[in-house]
Amino acid sequence: xxxxxxxxxxxxxxxxxxxxxxxxxxxxxxxxxxxxxxxxxxxxxxxxxxxxxxxxxxxxxxxxxxxxxxxxxxxxxxxxxxxxxxxxxxxxxxxxxxxxxxxxxxxxxxxxxxxxxxxxxxxxxxxxxxxxxxxxxxxxxxxxxxxxxxxxxxxxxxxxxxxxxxxxxxxxxxxxxxxxxxxxxxxxxxxxxxxxxxxxxxxxxxxxxxxxxxxxxxxxxxxxxxxxxxxxxxxxxxxxxxxxxxxxxxx
Amino acid sequence: xxxxxxxxxxxxxxxxxxxxxxxxxxxxxxxxxxxxxxxxxxxxxxxxxxxxxxxxxxxxxxxxxxxxxxxxxxxxxxxxxxxxxxxxxxxxxxxxxxxxxxxxxxxxxxxxxxxxxxxxxxxxxxxxxxxxxxxxxxxxxxxxxxxxxxxxxxxxxxxxxxxxxxxxxxxxxxxxxxxxxxxxxxxxxxxxxxxxxxxxxxxxxxxxxxxxxxxxxxxxxxxxxxxxxxxxxxxxxxxxxxxxxxxxxxxxxxxxxxxxxxxxxxxxxxxxxxxxxxxxxxxxxxxxxx
Numbered sequence: 171x172x173x174x175x176x177x178x179x180x181x182x183x184x185x186x187x188x189x190x191x192x193x194x195x196x197x198x199x200x201x202x203x204x205x206x207x208x209x210x211x212x213x214x215x216x217x218x219x220x221x222x223x224x225x226x227x228x229x230x231x232x233x234x235x236x237x238x239x240x241x242x243x244x245x246x247x248x249x250x251x252x253x254x255x256x257x258x259x260x261x262x263x264x265x266x267x268x269x270x271x272x273x274x275x276x277x278x279x280x281x282x283x284x285x286x287x288x289x290x291x292x293x294x295x296x297x298x299x300x301x302x303x304x305x306x307x308x309x310x311x312x313x314x315x316x317x318x319x320x321x322x323x324x325x326x327x328x329x330x331x332x333x334x335x336x337x338x339x340x341x342x343x344x345x346x347x348x349x350x351x352x353x354x355x356x357x358x359x360x361x362x363x364x365x366x367x368x369x370x371x372x373x374x375x376x377x378x379x380x381x382x383x384x385x386x387x388x389x390x391x392x393x394x395x396x397x398x399x400x401x402x403x404x405x406x407x408x409x410x411x412x413x414x415x416x417x418x419x420x421x
Numbered sequence: 422x423x424x425x426x427x428x429x430x431x432x433x434x435x436x437x438x439x440x441x442x443x444x445x446x447x448x449x450x451x452x453x454x455x456x457x458x459x460x461x462x463x464x465x466x467x468x469x470x471x472x473x474x475x476x477x478x479x480x481x482x483x484x485x486x487x488x489x490x491x492x493x494x495x496x497x498x499x500x501x502x503x504x505x506x507x508x509x510x511x512x513x514x515x516x517x518x519x520x521x522x523x524x525x526x527x528x529x530x531x532x533x534x535x536x537x538x539x540x541x542x543x544x545x546x547x548x549x550x551x552x553x554x555x556x557x558x559x560x561x562x563x564x565x566x567x568x569x570x571x572x573x574x575x576x577x578x579x580x581x582x583x584x585x586x587x588x589x590x591x592x593x594x595x596x597x598x599x600x601x602x603x604x605x606x607x608x609x610x611x612x613x614x615x616x617x618x619x620x621x622x623x624x625x626x627x628x629x630x631x632x633x634x635x636x637x638x639x640x641x642x643x644x645x646x647x648x649x650x651x652x653x654x655x656x657x658x659x660x661x662x663x664x665x666x667x668x669x670x671x672x673x674x675x676x677x678x679x680x681x682x683x684x685x686x687x688x689x690x691x692x693x694x695x696x697x698x699x700x701x702x703x704x705x706x707x708x709x710x711x
Binding site (some may be wrong): 175178181182185186188189190191192193194195196199246247249250252253256257261263265266267269270271272273274275276277278280281282284285288300303304307361362365367368372381384385388389393401404405408409412416 | 430432433434435436437439440441443444445446447448450451454502505506509513522524525526527528529531532533534535536537538539540541543544550581584585634635638639641642644645648649659662663666671674675678679681682685686688689693
């Protein structure tokens with residue numbers, strides 16, 4: 171390794187260190203006892219937070235929403251990828267699919283809230299799922315497109331020549347090959363849904379997700395050790411889910 | 422057979438329908454609401470320009486200007502950090518190493534930015550980790566005040582939120598450039614810097630634009646970072662909109678939000694006209710470009 175590439179790698183390492191730095195402090199604060207007299211570190215906040223019904227309710231909502239987003243988004247992304255390939259106007263379809271990325275979160279959430287109110291749909295899990303799918307869809311589409319780019323269309327032609335219909339060729343030849351992409355998109359969607367705040371907060375009504383719970387608690391009473399414990403769990407969950415997704419893709 | 426074809430078409434158009442019905446239509450409706458009247462707690466359909474007049478003549482206009490400025494600063498700093506990294510990963514790193522590094526950049530992006538912003542308030546605070554270590558190694562004698570609740574803190578929050586993801590479009594577009602073009606330029610006697618400025622950089626522009634738009638939109642609409650890291654009274658357009666909502670002035674919030682969205686869509690339109698959207702995806706969409 172030359173001194174030049176050593177320099178580049180240490181710069182990249184420093185930038186990465188800067189990005190990972192904020193993932194550390196919540197862990198420390200979550201282990202702090204209430205008063206210095208108590209023994210440190212303590213795990214009591216990790217136990218205490220489950221006694222809060224508001225929080226446990228939020229966890230349930232978060233998981234329900236994330237599972238639905240993780241199921242629906244890859245499907246939509248897959249359909250969108252196929253439509254980009256097969257329908258006319260691929261540019262327009264791609265542009266439309268990437269649009270949610272280019273509208274600020276506040277605007278997406280606000281517009282959805284007005285719209286749902288006007289057509290008489292009360293805030294619910296469904297409205298939360300809708301705005302989260304909008305947020306996850308562009309990312310899921312990019313993941314699926316990447317997976318599809320490695321697929322050789324010659325294989326589909328071979329299937330056709332062997333007498334397979336369109337659906338059969340897709341199901342038996344292409345789908346298994348792009349499956350890792352679809353499952354990657356599902357994991358990605360799950361994580362994005364679980365970490366979404368701005369859009370969700372505007373359409374959730376009486377419900378709370380874990381993230382909006384953290385946000386509203388911060389605004390009302392500020393940060394507490396329990397909140398730090400919750401954040402630590404969320405960071406660990408996100409990091410380990412990402413690791414699992416990578417391990418699955420490697421196989 | 423024809424029915425089957427129709428069903429197939431309908432299925433393929435499902436995602437388009439989803440985004441049109443649940444994003445485009447609501448955005449359009451939001452523009453309509455921005456002209457409505459507010460009477461007590463209800464909204465009455467009307468055609469009032471007063472909310473736009475309020476916004477464009479009041480102090481909120483400076484908030485809009487400040488948001489633009491901060492978002493541009495943050496985006497430029499992001500680009501200066503992300504481009505060299507993406508360039509190195511695409512050109513000089515082994516593919517397996519590049520993939521690993523790209524992954525490492527993704528993970529902090531996925532962790533909720535509100536949580537990361539909370540951490541920064543600790544790290545940047547007067548008694549925080551950064552001030553303590555600066556004092557310890559003797560760079561400063563007392564704690565530095567401007568680290569937290571300042572433009573600097575907001576920039577740190579924004580850059581760490583959006584820079585990681587900028588690397589992707591940059592990396593895709595640089596990796597998609599034909600190596601032989603650079604070699605040809607070198608053979609014709611161009612120095613590496615000349616080759617970079619006249620060959621590589623122009624060819625990576627679709628990725629640069631994608632990255633810029635992504636970061637700019639995020640920074641411009643940011644509502645949590647200015648609240649957490651900017652401190653009391655620090656207003657950007659994102660948290661200005663949410664605080665207008667808190668006082669139930671829905672039409673004004675809709676008007677501000679419409680202006681923000683219009684600005685973003687104008688950016689998108691420029692991008693759409695200037696580049697083929699597919700080109701930033703480079704190799705990913707190679708099969709569609711043939």
